[in-house]
Amino acid sequence: MNEATAGSVLVLNSGSSSIKFQLIHPESGESSATGLIERIGEPHGRIVYHHGGGVEERYVAIPDHRAGLTMAANIIAETGLDLRKAGIIAVGHRLVHGGDVFYKPTIIDDAVVQSISNLSSLAPLHNPANVIGIEVARAALPDIPHVGVFDTAFFHTLPAEAATYAIDRKVAKENGIRRYGFHGTSHQYVSARAAEFLGKDLNDLNQIVLHLGNGASASAIRGGRAIDTSMGLTPLEGLVMGTRCGDIDPGVVLHLHQSAGLSIEQIDDLLNRNSGVKGLAGVNDFRTLLTLVGEGDESAKLAYDVYIHRLRKYVGAYLVELGGVDVITFTAGVGENNPDVRRDSLAGLGRLGIVVDDERNSSTSTVARRISSDSSAVQVLVVPTDEELAIARAAAELVGGYATAQD
Known part of the structure; x- marks a missing residue:
């Protein structure tokens, strides 16, 4: 050994x-x-x-x-x-x-x-x-x-009003249609780490966690339990992502099939693999996107603006759902490494007690850190996610109990 x-x-x-x-x-x-x-x-x-x-x-x-x-x-x-x-x-x-x-x-x-x-x-x-x-x-x-x-486990206990789609109940039940949510391992880990960083009891905090990578999701967490999240039946719903469209009028799908003649497989490929930032700008790497924005590329600028617009909508919705928030945390590849996204997604929210400090936000540190100003009533953090560690601990805990049960 x-x-x-x-x-x-x-x-x-x-x-x-x-x-x-x-x-x-x-x-x-x-x-x-x-x-x-x-x-x-x-x-x-x-x-x-x-x-x-x-x-x-x-x-x-x-x-x-x-x-x-x-x-x-x-x-x-x-x-x-x-x-x-x-x-x-x-x-x-x-x-x-x-x-x-x-x-x-x-x-x-x-x-x-x-x-x-x-x-x-x-x-x-x-x-x-x-x-x-x-x-x-x-x-x-x-x-x-x-x-x-x-990934769906953390959101299994979403309140019924957040998990339920407003379609025929029998159809939904027979086909397992509900909002499941994704990136749950990350949202659970990061929300716990945020509480630890602040020296606060997880049960006392209202949190918004923004997991922004090639796939992206937001969650509203009260007392360590998720009350809402942006992804739904599949990882396609919610925020604008690298190659996924996020929220879209279902009528678009019908139109593409009935009027444009696209097959279901073609629509699936379009919405999952060739939409989002890639669909708008032709690239899905955020570093490349921002380079294009800096060069004056209008398509890249629009893609960035649409991305930020959708992100701000979810932050606003979750502020209302939670009735106020104690901490907003950015995580994952874009969330941890892109100060522009962090700044622009929370810009102009001083009246709501959310103020990002430019100098702190510009730091290239790779550890958990505060990027809000000292005057900000809401703490804004960057917390690196570690889904692998969370998975390792969950597996070890289960195996310990499993081994005992087999003895």
Whole structure:
């Protein structure tokens, strides 16, 4: 057994076009190995693996998720780490959609894999990739328990008025139609970290968490429990995202099908993969978008303005729902690294007690920090998310109880 990795959890996040993996000790939070497989399906893929002995980086075509995971396993073995003898206590899988079936960490067996696959229509970009990650990992590590941690779990207890769509009740029930919400692991982790940072009791805080990455979502959290969130039945609803449109009149879908002649598959591809910032500006990387804005590109400027407009609408709605807010927290790739988005999304809200300090906001620090002014009644924070650590801890907790129950 490898003493450096004994007791660790291997966390696997098999996304739509990339796979992240990390070996984490759930108690200390220390990571002994991390890896990223990206640009899956593109001509020039990339695998980078950080470990105790250094960094391995390779550029190679990665045709699909299964091939990418196999390549990563080979690199890990080549650098001297035998995962089967590393003392790993569990493999934690980040899973996007649990439907009404899964709303807490779950030991994965064949039936669970099939159920996750059956839910793919609700998360077509993610659940199929999640299933491949599970299948490959279970085949490689068959004697280690595998645990699914679901993005939808934190929002399972949304109040009925927030979770319910105003359509025929029988149709909704028969087809599992409700607002599920996503990025729940991140929203739960970040809201708890925000309370810890402020030295406050989580139960005493009204919070808005803005998870802004290529996928983006907002949540309203009262006393540690979510009362609303921007994503819905699928991760398509809500904020403008990298390639997803967010909120849209359902009549647009009907119009595209009936009048424009687009098939359901074409509409799905349009709204999920070729809309949002990419649809408006032709790019979905925010760094590239802001470069184009700086160069005077009108399409990029419009895309940015639409993005900010939608974000401000949700902040305003959640301020009202919560009846006032104590802390607003930015997280994920754009939220943590883009001062323009943070500044513009909260600009002009001094009357509501929200004032961002320009100097603090411009800091390039990578740790949790306050970016509101001393005069701001509402605390505005940047808190790096750590979904992998949250998944590792959830998996370790479940496996401990599972092992006890098997004794």
